[in-house]
Amino acid sequence: MKHEQAYYDEIKQKFADERDLRLKLRPEGTSQFTSDLSGDLGKYAEDPYVTKISERAPINDSVEVLFIGGGFSALLTSARLRERGIESVRIVERGSDVGGTWYWNRYPGVACDVVSYDYLPLLDELDYVPKHHYSRGDEILNHCKAIAKKYNLYDLAVFQTTVISTTWLEDEKTWCLKTDRGDTMKAKFVICANGTLSKPKLARIDGIESYQGHSFHTSRWDYDYTGQDLSNLNDKVVGIIGTGATAVQAVPALGQQSKELYIFQRTPSSIDIRDDWQTDQAWANSLLPGWQTERRNKAIRRSQPTEQQLHERRKYTQAEKIQHQENNNIDYMMRIHRRIDKEVDDPVVADALKPWYMFMCKRPCFHNEYLATYNRQNVHLVDTHGEGITQITAQGPVFKDQQFKLDLLIFATGFEVQKTGIYNKIIGKGGLDLEHKYSNGIRTLFGIHSVDYPNLFIMGGYQASFQFNLTYMLQTQGDHIADCIAHTRENGFDMIEPHEEAEQWWVQEVIDHRGKTTRNEDCTPGYYNFEGESQRRQDGNYNGGITRYLDHMESSRADMTKHYRFS
Numbered sequence: 042m043k044h045e046q047a048y049y050d051e052i053k054q055k056f057a058d059e060r061d062l063r064l065k066l067r068p069e070g071t072s073q074f075t076s077d078l079s080g081d082l083g084k085y086a087e088d089p090y091v092t093k094i095s096e097r098a099p100i101n102d103s104v105e106v107l108f109i110g111g112g113f114s115a116l117l118t119s120a121r122l123r124e125r126g127i128e129s130v131r132i133v134e135r136g137s138d139v140g141g142t143w144y145w146n147r148y149p150g151v152a153c154d155v156v157s158y159d160y161l162p163l164l165d166e167l168d169y170v171p172k173h174h175y176s177r178g179d180e181i182l183n184h185c186k187a188i189a190k191k192y193n194l195y196d197l198a199v200f201q202t203t204v205i206s207t208t209w210l211e212d213e214k215t216w217c218l219k220t221d222r223g224d225t226m227k228a229k230f231v232i233c234a235n236g237t238l239s240k241p242k243l244a245r246i247d248g249i250e251s252y253q254g255h256s257f258h259t260s261r262w263d264y265d266y267t268g269q270d271l272s273n274l275n276d277k278v279v280g281i282i283g284t285g286a287t288a289v290q291a292v293p294a295l296g297q298q299s300k301e302l303y304i305f306q307r308t309p310s311s312i313d314i315r316d317d318w319q320t321d322q323a324w325a326n327s328l329l330p331g332w333q334t335e336r337r338n339k340a341i342r343r344s345q346p347t348e349q350q351l352h353e354r355r356k357y358t359q360a361e362k363i364q365h366q367e368n369n370n371i372d373y374m375m376r377i378h379r380r381i382d383k384e385v386d387d388p389v390v391a392d393a394l395k396p397w398y399m400f401m402c403k404r405p406c407f408h409n410e411y412l413a414t415y416n417r418q419n420v421h422l423v424d425t426h427g428e429g430i431t432q433i434t435a436q437g438p439v440f441k442d443q444q445f446k447l448d449l450l451i452f453a454t455g456f457e458v459q460k461t462g463i464y465n466k467i468i469g470k471g472g473l474d475l476e477h478k479y480s481n482g483i484r485t486l487f488g489i490h491s492v493d494y495p496n497l498f499i500m501g502g503y504q505a506s507f508q509f510n511l512t513y514m515l516q517t518q519g520d521h522i523a524d525c526i527a528h529t530r531e532n533g534f535d536m537i538e539p540h541e542e543a544e545q546w547w548v549q550e551v552i553d554h555r556g557k558t559t560r561n562e563d564c565t566p567g568y569y570n571f572e573g574e575s576q577r578r579q580d581g582n583y584n585g586g587i588t589r590y591l592d593h594m595e596s597s598r599a600d601m602t603k604h605y606r607f608s
């Protein structure tokens with residue numbers, strides 16, 4: 042249906058009002074959360090998936106390449122290093138196995154939100170076709186383990202170990218890493234593969250430590266308490282704080298099994314249809330070697346505008362183009378609203394579940410049962426309309442003087458986002474702490490290299506390109522890093538470090554591309570826009586598009602000495 046511009050303007054105004062309301066209620070920005078899970082909060086970070094920490098003597102040795110973290114970043118880059126004949130590769134991982142995100146997140150319903158044939162990396166290399174259009178978490182974890190086996194990554198891997206400092210030794214031209222297990226490991230090349238969403242965070246809520254019932258963070262699911270099939274919850278009153286991507290996947294199973302379920306919402310997610318199916322075996326059998334690479338390349342080519350489209354676009358001013366995009370975005374969000382009205386019986390609940398912001402302001406979600414779960418008699422939405430829960434007592438959360446008495450409180454409050462050096466202090470040349478270097482804004486080349494941190498590579502950090510399919514972006518970084526390391530070794534150098542001019546150029550590119558629209562400021566607060574801290578110009582992702590990002594990395598490799606200093 043065609044609408045007058047006034048219709049779109051009115052909805053845009055409502056988006057702005059809802060954003061302003063949230064900014065007023067929560068002016069603290071990112072500091073409304075804490076990821077310092079120590080002291081009374083320490084239990085929220087413990088690993089529930091192992092029963093004991095394996096004893097071992099401290100390690101004092103040296104490897105060529107060391108990965109901090111054992112998720113997809115480490116796995117897919119290791120594969121490329123192996124292909125280039127690099128043998129001495131170690132993964133140091135806080136968890137008890139590889140997998141990263143998929144090791145830690147085992148909550149009921151966990152699955153990827155990107156089509157599995159695109160999301161799971163190295164399908165060509167492992168000759169594997171995922172079982173569903175969207176893979177479940179256990180399949181993804183198994184895929185991670187299969188990659189580690191294929192590339193012999195278990196040989197040198199060290200688990201249940203957290204890197205706490207990474208220091209450049211100028212005399213030895215090497216990195217020295219200390220861990221929480223008393224290890225001192227040296228490595229010529231270090232890759233920070235510590236994850237974009239791997240350190241759990243909690244909302245700072247008054248009285249959170251005083252809660253006497255059972256509780257955990259969704260990335261530390263306590264199946265001993267809930268039972269594998271959640272049937273222990275049949276006689277329990279359960280609450281979940283947060284309605285982001287994790288809660289959307291976990292709520293349907295919780296709704297089915299809990300005696301009563303309270304869902305505490307601050308801002309609703311956008312929930313679209315999940316077009317899932319079992320992989321057609323005949324199709325899988327017909328795939329030729331190299332099919333995934335070809336599929337990914339095709340997707341990138343498809344996302345490029347044709348000459349004809351570019352010609353059409355040139356006819357419009359920038360303001361007209363933005364208006365056109367916004368109107369399409371609003372049409373999409375109103376379809377999401379209509380779906381809610383269709384799925385949710387109670388019109389008051391349906392209204393409360395409607396997201397009032399542009400698509401992609403918050404992480405979009407896809408689920409076929411989440412909305413209908415609110416039709417169950419035992420499921421109750423507690424809509425805090427932007428405020429969030431601000432008080433917890435020994436019995437449970439309080440909202441507007443109503444006390445919710447719970448047996449179990451689940452925190453679906455997410456993670457610290459895209460931080461380099463979590464749990465870890467990175468000290469480069471001249472004793473420079475990376476945190477200190479970044480204190481006036483992040484400074485990198487491609488989000489990967491940083492001046493004064495030679496032979497150190499960062500994966501999944503800010504100033505890299507944004508991609509909804511993150512593993513594709515990580516694979517391009519892994520390919521780039523493997524090429525840089527191979528080039529350094531093969532030319533007899535000890536060190537690679539970006540030139541200052543190259544770093545300055547990239548910081549400016551990031552700022553220029555972020556400044557093209559007011560999108561970040563216009564969005565409702567969330568982790569995509571630092572909870573509304575819009576002044577952080579260079580501390581986000583590179584918004585010039587993945588193709589341009591790839592082209593830039595490729596041209597830097599074609600002219601290595603222009604971008605990097607070798608010695």
Ligand SMILES: Cc1cc2nc3c(=O)[nH]c(=O)nc-3n(C[C@H](O)[C@H](O)[C@H](O)COP(=O)(O)OP(=O)(O)OC[C@H]3O[C@@H](n4cnc5c(N)ncnc54)[C@H](O)[C@@H]3O)c2cc1C
Pocket residue numbers: 109110111112113114115133134135136140141142143144146152153154155160202203204205234235236237238239287462463464465500501509510511512515
């Ligand atoms: C619930 C959930 C669902 C997701 N779904 C999708 C999706 O559908 N599509 C998508 O593209 N992306 C998704 N993501 C993003 C996902 O994180 C990435 O796709 C990808 O798995 C990241 O891989 P990684 O190796 O960079 O980081 P991670 O998988 O997070 O691995 C990093 C590892 O580093 C370890 N570590 C950190 N610091 C240290 C240290 N100092 N010492 C030792 N070890 C350390 C951590 O324990 C962690 O295991 C999802 C994320 C979450 C949390």
